[in-house]
Amino acid sequence: MKLLVLLAALVAVATCTETFVGHQVLRVIPRSHEELHKVQELQHLEHLQLDFWLAPRGLGVPVDIRVPFPSLQAVKAHLEAAGVSYSIMIEDVQALLDEEQLEMLRSSRQLPLDTDTFNYETYHTIDEIYAFLDLLVAENPNLVSKLEIGRSTEDRPLYVLKFSTGGSNRPAVWIDTGIHSREWVTQASGVWFAKKIVQDHANNEGVASILKTMDIFLEIVTNPDGFAFTHSTNRLWRKTRSRHAGSICVGVDPNRNWDAGFGDAGASGNSCSETYHGPYPNSEPEVKSIVDFVKSHGNIKAFISIHSYSQLLLYPYGYTSTPAPDHQELDELAAKAVAALSSLYGTKFEYGSIITTIYRASGSTVDWTYNQGIKYSFTFELRDTGRYGFLLPAKQIVPTAQETWLALKVIMEHARDNSD
Amino acid sequence: SPAMELPPSHFPAARAAAVAVGYLRYLRGGPGRGLELRELRRARRQDIDDVGHKYYLELELEDVLDKDRRVSCTAEVLYHLGSTSCAPEVQVTVQGELRSTEEADQEFYNRIRSLEKELVAENIPDSHGNVPPELEPLHLLAWVASGYVIWQNSTENTKFHLAQVKHVKQVKRNDEDLQFDYVLLLHEMVSQEVLPWQVTVLWHPQHGARVSQ
Secondary structure: OHHHHHHHHHHHHHOOOOOOOOOEEEEEOOOOHHHHHHHHHHHOOHHHOOEEEEOOOOOOOOEEEEEOHHHHHHHHHHHHHOOOOEEEEEOOHHHHHHOOOHHHHHOOOOOOOOOOOOOOOOOOOHHHHHHHHHHHHHHOOOOEEEEEEEEOOOOOEEEEEEEOOOOOOOOEEEEEEOOOOOOHHHHHHHHHHHHHHHHHHHHOOOOHHHHHHOEEEEEOOOOHHHHHHHHHOOOOOOOOOOOOOOOOOOOOOOOOOOOOOOOOOOOEOOOOOOOEOOOOOOOOHHHHHHHHHHHHHOOEEEEEEEEEOOOEEEEOOOOOOOOOOOHHHHHHHHHHHHHHHHHHHOOOOEEEEHHHHOOOOOOOHHHHHHHOOOOEEEEEEEOOOOOOOOOOOHHHHHHHHHHHHHHHHHHHHHHHHOOO | OOOEEEOOOOHHHHHHHHHHHHHHHHHHOEOOEOEEEEEEEEEEEEEEOOOEEEEEEEEEEEEOOEEEEEEEEEEEEEEEOOOOOOOOEEEEEEEOOOOOOHHHHHHHHHHHHOOOOOOEEEEEOOOOOOOOHHHHHHHHHHHHHHHHHHHHHOOOOOOEEEEEEEEEEEEOOOOOOEEEEEEEEEEEOOOOOEEEEEEEEEEEOOOEEEEEO
């Protein structure tokens, strides 16, 4: 929106005296304090006649600079000498004005300037989601921070957002989405949850009360290699992208790789299978990083892992038909959560233990977290029930996230009120 | 032995329901009608000695193009012992009327017959779940094809859904039928596998669909 106003202003000016032939708009996203400093230096070089459409605000936040043609070489040299990367957002400002292509700037594929202009109603790439994380942190530095808990097989960072109003090692809730990469509505919902937490806090409603005494950890792209693969190559890829010695095929099912009944019935020992458990528990860095995080945190009270599809809310166990010791409480809590979810759009969810409701599954996430003592361990399977399956239409993202959030709040509130 | 009540919310019953829905899509679906399961109301299972397991189901369906109407059905699904080799036996009774598709069927038939170039399409829905409106009839015809495949290939331990139409190609014929060669991707819930399946569908407004794998 701001770009349009600025361009409109330029149109007004251009019709009077100035011309913008050859002017370029460069975008820099400072990734370090050194880089930020370099960009800020430019602001003091008045002879360059730079016009900052977006002034430097902080790390990870875009800086947009309209550079007059005579200054282009100097500015680019200044940035390149310091190793600061930039992109050319507008190659020739005058050409843009001449063609009256103000509409180009409305394109949804432009990088959003902030989390208010981010489009929650569409599916995004990993770069777009990672940029969103940085924007959210930059806009809410007192509430949100980004933790790197590890790196994937293909060396992508594994990022977790921490939402905290203070304290030290407060009791916490963990939510992850996208552990199975083809379940796109989950990552998309995770992005929506992140924004929702920030909004609730700002408006002192919803989860604001939970944040008074608890922290929330949210890992949105839990399987980034798989997610990148669903964009580049195979939309229906589920597993990680690891290659293990002796394995013919690529990838391990990250929801069979946990140390709970590992390798028992309910997972496959065949690397080509979609439920391949991997060579040993936690062989996958995507899994190990969470295991390490949970163990070192030591104070997680609720752990919720989000999948799609089938419209189910599940609790342990999957690897054994022995009921979990807390199954009655978990069942009652699931009933409440599902009722809350359903209250919004009438979406019907079933609930129960993994093994009785869906099928036997060994080495699953919440069986491990439950056995670690995290009583409120749940797995969601979001919309739908098979009509679109993994290919859920984008217009269902926000309704899905909204209804799921109501169920998550029920679980979080119960965890807060029932933890010692 | 007597029939045992099953929780309709749990997968063993849901698997049998998926077979019944597949069978019904094959029998009654078409480019103008797609049947979807709204709710499994009731499920019972009977173990018949030397024969197999029989499921008795009460289902509520909807026609995705006629959503306000509720369609109630009863179904029986018999999985034969050692059932990996033969298809489950299915019987379905639909209560009441389904919306007529005569007009839509004829319009689709005429449109395809009048195409100069054979129709080709892929990735229905696309990665974002979109189906262009002009491809919706082909999408629903894929439900007919996948319904047949699901019925023919299900066992008590599988639950299939159509994940995506990977590819569809029209093949012009000298007779009156329309022919579409599909590559379907079927998602099997228990193994989580996505299996490609080649299917040919012959369709005619008055003769309905015939499917061959």
